[in-house]
Amino acid sequence: MENRHFAALFVLALGAADLAAPALADEVNLYSARKEDLIKPLLDRFTEKTGITVNLITGEADVLLKRIVAEGKNTPADLLLTTDVGRLYRAKSEGVTAPIGSAALVAAVPAQYRDPADHWVGLSLRARPIMYVKGKVDPAELSTYEALVDAKWQGRICIRSSSNVYNQSMMAAMIAADGAEAAENWAKGLVANFARPPEGGDRDQIKAAAAGQCDIAIANTYYLAGMVGSEEAAQREAAAKVAVFWPNQDGRGTHVNVSGAALVKASRHPDAARALLEFLANDESQAWYAEANGEYPVRPGIGLSPVLAEWGTFKADELNLERLGELNAEALMIMDRAGWK
């Protein structure tokens, strides 16, 4: 009885394997840490224009990376798409990526958003500025991330947990700019100014600020953009109460991270993969990131959506993002020591 069922399942399994096995037709297989909604429309457009099918699975970047490593030379993956640079760096260190080799990408994307060895390329920017409650904070009081440890901000700052990679990257940028010791002191000072123990996501920090629990929130801009365009009235109202301040404009610039992609070494469709990357960096796709998800284009000279345009332009940190990946573990240890939950 049981044996028969197992046999049946096995036959089924082989059938499924056949269906799932990558055929040799024109296609690209994408392992994506970007959510389906935040990439699929672009992929559909790509297929429409080129006739190349894109197969997609989404998941956490680290686990997708482990899967690529385990699958070895037989991995179906052609591209690994992540939402932060640390994971791209990690994929490269695992030795599963290869140089992309696209002159068009090198020409289009600024050097700080590309791997020096060409294994990965940034495709959209995620800025992490200071957001303040209009009327409660005079933007003239704000200047840099570093200045947020001033005693006047005591009990007025909301930010999420240090488990979040965007905080880890922000901390890594701080280490790169000011050194580990200064960065640790900064982390301790910031924790001392928290309005509450870290909880929830970026949107929750903005909501808490709008509701009066704190005066300043640190969050990625696309969350605010999402709230502006939300179906829920409460979120739109909260978003209307806060404004964006671009810190460190006289110095290193506002901290940014990228969502980007690495070419898998064992890729069986490298040409199609390159074509997809070039497509994701073209004018139309770059504008889409801003329209659909409030992210900034990785290339200069792309028009911004009305929401982003209202927040104005800013100078972004020009640190090569590869450094953020290198410093990630150190950043987390510093935050642990500083008691940043």
Next chain:
Amino acid sequence: MTDATWVVARRRPALLPRATLWQGAVLAVAALIALPVLVVIGVALAPAGDVWRHLGETVLADYVTNSLILMAGVAIGTFVGGVGCAWLASMCDFPGRRIFEWALLLPMALPAYIIAYTYTGLLEFAGPVQTGLRDLFGWQAGDYWFPRVRSLGGAVVMLSLVLYPYVYLLARAAFLSQSICVLDVSRTLGNGPWRTFFTVALPLARPAIVAGMSLALMETLADYGTVQYFGVATFTTGIFRTWYGLDDMNAAAQLATILLAFVVALVAIERLSRRSARFHHTTGRHQDIRRFRLKGVKAAAAFLFCFVALAFGFLVPAGQLAWWSVLVAEKEVDGRFLTLVWHSVELGAIAAVLSVMLALFLGYARRLFRTRPVRVAVDVAGLGYAVPGTIIAIGVVIPFAFLDNRLDAFMEATFGISTGLLLSGTIVAVVSAYLVRFLAVSLQTVNAGLDRIRPSLDDAGRSLGLGPAEVVRRIHVPMLEGSLLTALLLVFVDVLKELPATLILRPFNFNTLAVRAFEMASDERLASAGPAALTIVAAGIVPVVLLSRSITRTRGTRPA
């Protein structure tokens, strides 16, 4: 059938080699199921960096204490909620009881992290409740005290609300199958309802209650979504922090191994509690249940008790999800949505059937061969339940890919054909992960059912000339029916909710409801998560109702 029986009967002297074969098969199956967990332990054996000193100095103490407090809290919550509701809904009579009887199972269909999202939306500082209070009384931030949802206490409440049905379900089945005679005897001996409950019914139902609670606690240990969202530092959040943030997979696997130690302790406690008292009814005589008819204040209190569990565990969060769904229905619900539903149901059904078959196999082995290797093997096979799905997924990816690559290399070398990856990235991998993760659920339920069948019944059957197959067919099957259905339902609903393993192991372009709900929710677009989350709940309700009816039907009941 008669031929088979005859053969079995004739071959009885040759029982020993068959027994060895069975035991060998049990060990093999258990080893396969435990493989992903063993892979994790294997990874843990590799030396970690100097991360441990850092962990020890900073966060490790938090991980341990928070995990322990969380478990203790959920243990109390699920016991009080599950056993209390089960007793009231099956053995007492009060207005609304018939509805509560099945409705109390509904929270089971809600993933813990989803209920956490909905309550946070309602009760956080910026939510409608606190905002309303502030507007009403003119308060400012800091003027008043309000419990923080996103806290350790909040996590205890959220997990208890969705996990108490596990205890309820098993306790209720146990109460209903109790021979009413013993309860009547207790009553005629002058014990009141309370005393009867505590001295007779509760001890008799203990195996089932302990089984339900250990499921709830293992689920608690494996929970990642809730504690992560609430910012509570537990072992699971620590594992992923160490892996993703510190980039030390070995240290993460070592933390996971410590987590496993917690589970082993849990299983040991369950065993001990059973060993100290193995309760069986001495008579199988059943009469119709005469329920304690509650009146007045008592009826109101019983109603309130059940209503609180139902309202906070289901009505409020489902209402919030429904409201969100209305907001986004137009955008979210289309043809693709039906595919999601189909994928979820398909995976749930396959995994549920296979898991129950495996559980029967292992459960019978444990019953027939009370040897240490078999018992240990069966226990080990159930360990996966407490391991976070992501870890299981990694434990599945590594051996599957290894096997595929080896086969590919062999075929390439021998026949010059590259077979590529045969199993990795197919639903076989996904279903395997479900079996590893949820075998404990079907195993616990089936074992609890088997334990209620007195061994003396088997002996009686055999001495009256029944062959083993007939003992199973004529005695076990009717007595096990309820447990098997329960097991099917539990696994099915668990699979619908399962997220991390599905996410990582599924084939290309293959989405499920849980994946959809999670992608929206983790992107902090809670409203858009509504339709998928609500459908998980709805899909879970159908089997819940079917099951509930079949349990009630298994014995005639009438109010006294």
